[in-house]
Amino acid sequence: MSPRRDAQRNHARLLSEARRLFAERGIDAPLDELATRAGVGAGTVYRHFASRDALVRELYDTAVAELHQFAPEILGAETGWRSVELYLERLGAWVADSPFLPAVMRRVAELDPSYRPGAEFEAAIDGLVARAQAEGSLRADVTAVDLSVLVDMLGSLGQYGRQYLPFWRRQLTIVLDGLRARPGTTPMPVAGQAFAAFHDMSHAKGPRPAG
Amino acid sequence: MSPRRDAQRNHARLLSEARRLFAERGIDAPLDELATRAGVGAGTVYRHFASRDALVRELYDTAVAELHQFAPEILGAETGWRSVELYLERLGAWVADSPFLPAVMRRVAELDPSYRPGAEFEAAIDGLVARAQAEGSLRADVTAVDLSVLVDMLGSLGQYGRQYLPFWRRQLTIVLDGLRARPGTTPMPVAGQAFAAFHDMSHAKGPRPAG
DNA sequence: GGGTAAACGGAGGCGACCCTCCGTATCCTA
DNA sequence: TAGGATACGGAGGGTCGCCTCCGTTTACCC
Numbered sequence: 040m041s042p043r044r045d046a047q048r049n050h051a052r053l054l055s056e057a058r059r060l061f062a063e064r065g066i067d068a069p070l071d072e073l074a075t076r077a078g079v080g081a082g083t084v085y086r087h088f089a090s091r092d093a094l095v096r097e098l099y100d101t102a103v104a105e106l107h108q109f110a111p112e113i114l115g116a117e118t119g120w121r122s123v124e125l126y127l128e129r130l131g132a133w134v135a136d137s138p139f140l141p142a143v144m145r146r147v148a149e150l151d152p153s154y155r156p157g158a159e160f161e162a163a164i165d166g167l168v169a170r171a172q173a174e175g176s177l178r179a180d181v182t183a184v185d186l187s188v189l190v191d192m193l194g195s196l197g198q199y200g201r202q203y204l205p206f207w208r209r210q211l212t213i214v215l216d217g218l219r220a221r222p223g224t225t226p227m228p229v230a231g232q233a234f235a236a237f238h239d240m241s242h243a244k245g246p247r248p249a250g
Numbered sequence: 251m252s253p254r255r256d257a258q259r260n261h262a263r264l265l266s267e268a269r270r271l272f273a274e275r276g277i278d279a280p281l282d283e284l285a286t287r288a289g290v291g292a293g294t295v296y297r298h299f300a301s302r303d304a305l306v307r308e309l310y311d312t313a314v315a316e317l318h319q320f321a322p323e324i325l326g327a328e329t330g331w332r333s334v335e336l337y338l339e340r341l342g343a344w345v346a347d348s349p350f351l352p353a354v355m356r357r358v359a360e361l362d363p364s365y366r367p368g369a370e371f372e373a374a375i376d377g378l379v380a381r382a383q384a385e386g387s388l389r390a391d392v393t394a395v396d397l398s399v400l401v402d403m404l405g406s407l408g409q410y411g412r413q414y415l416p417f418w419r420r421q422l423t424i425v426l427d428g429l430r431a432r433p434g435t436t437p438m439p440v441a442g443q444a445f446a447a448f449h450d451m452s453h454a455k456g457p458r459p460a461g
Numbered sequence: 462g463g464g465t466a467a468a469c470g471g472a473g474g475c476g477a478c479c480c481t482c483c484g485t486a487t488c489c490t491a
Numbered sequence: 492t493a494g495g496a497t498a499c500g501g502a503g504g505g506t507c508g509c510c511t512c513c514g515t516t517t518a519c520c521c
Contacts, residue, residue, distance in 0.1 A: 043491085044488070045488070049498085064477095067278070074501095080500030081479085082483095083500070085480060090480090091479090181420075185420055185421065188319075193339075193403065195406035195409075196403060198406075203451050209392075209396055210396065213392070213396070213400070214428055215428070217425055217427040217428025222368070225427055226423075227424075228423060229417055229419060231417075240410045254517080256467095281508080281509070281510085282507090282509080285471095290470080291471050292468065292471065297468070297469080302471085
């Protein structure tokens with residue numbers, strides 16, 4: 040039995056306003072304000088999301104679902120290099136447009152470290168890198184994790200606010216030129232990381248105390 | 251007349267613990283906890299910093315002062331290219347090691363948008379870029395602002411926590427290779443920005459509400 | 462070492478936010 | 492369109508963090 044129509048509308052409205060609120064004021068913004076913005080009473084917030092954590096968890100799941108939409112275009116590109124371009128471009132734009140994501144990821148990992156619904160993408164990204172390196176277009180010393188870190192890096196420019204969104208593609212251009220296989224590239228320092236380590240890292244609670 | 255020795259010690263201790271606390275828990279972390287961590291009473295926090303905002307402001311000023319230490323090495327490098335490398339490396343490492351900075355910058359800009367003590371560096375960075383481009387080592391289509399954005403981008407990897415600090419230099423290598431002047435670089439899209447716009451942007455409160 | 466000024470600590474009043482509760486409104490089915 | 496079930500709103504009790512206040516302690520000067 041599906042929920043009443045007003046309940047469906049409020050649920051969607053709350054999720055949508057929560058993205059904007061969390062993006063603007065951080066993940067600990069007052070839920071009373073969320074209620075106000077969504078035009079509902081405080082009680083309605085807690086009827087739909089038992090706690091702030093439940094809301095955060097649902098935002099996380101929504102984000103993972105959105106990720107699936109990108110796969111066909113990125114993996115189906117004509118060349119391996121084009122896949123790399125699309126991977127950085129599409130996901131970078133998506134992260135930049137979802138500035139609430141890093142905090143949400145950290146919070147979810149804090150609540151339940153074993154919850155990793157994004158793991159299914161790892162093999163696909165590995166394959167994408169292998170294909171581009173086999174065709175000789177992507178420098179041989181980068182890993183799939185390096186690319187994922189670059190996506191986060193480019194996406195972090197979303198913190199600057201929507202008025203910056205037209206500009207981040209300049210940095211993307213530099214990064215892509217740095218990824219091309221060509222004579223004279225500088226060898227990458229330090230060993231790369233495994234995906235599991237990357238997950239723990241990108242979901243890390245925050246900087247560990249110094250020393 | 252200089253303050254009593256215990257007051258000096260507590261002031262320094264509070265600033266140092268505030269960095270760690272804000273890095274771990276965000277800029278709105280409870281000040282009572284700051285007092286506990288610094289081993290002082292709550293009253294002492296407010297004697298040294300009239301409000302949270304005053305503390306944030308002082309952290310900001312401390313950061314700007316730290317910036318001055320980097321100038322001689324970066325600007326005095328033997329070649330323009332080496333200056334570019336040092337600029338990204340030293341400042342990227344510094345930002346990555348100061349994860350409380352972005353929030354502090356935003357808060358200060360919110361409190362007093364006209365406060366811009368970092369403006370003095372702009373001419374120096376412009377000069378650094380001009381020098382490297384004149385010697386033909388830095389691609390001609392990047393601006394000083396692009397480099398500053400790259401510093402922020404690389405520094406954002408500091409959010410991952412200290413255990414990631416050994417790895418971000420891999421991304422730095424890619425970025426530097428992307429900055430080299432060489433045949434076959436991709437033209438930069440969109441026009442670059444002026445420093446004033448960059449300041450407003452990097453100190454922006456957060457994403458503006460969608461459309 | 463004694464006196465004074467400076468600084469300290471932490472209890473507690475106050476305000477903000479969390480979340481629940483229940484009388485009221487809305488939706489859906491027949 | 493009537494009745495029951497579902498969902499809503501917002502007042503309010505409880506908690507937590509902010510910041511002040513003042514009796515006590517510490518540093519400094521002679």
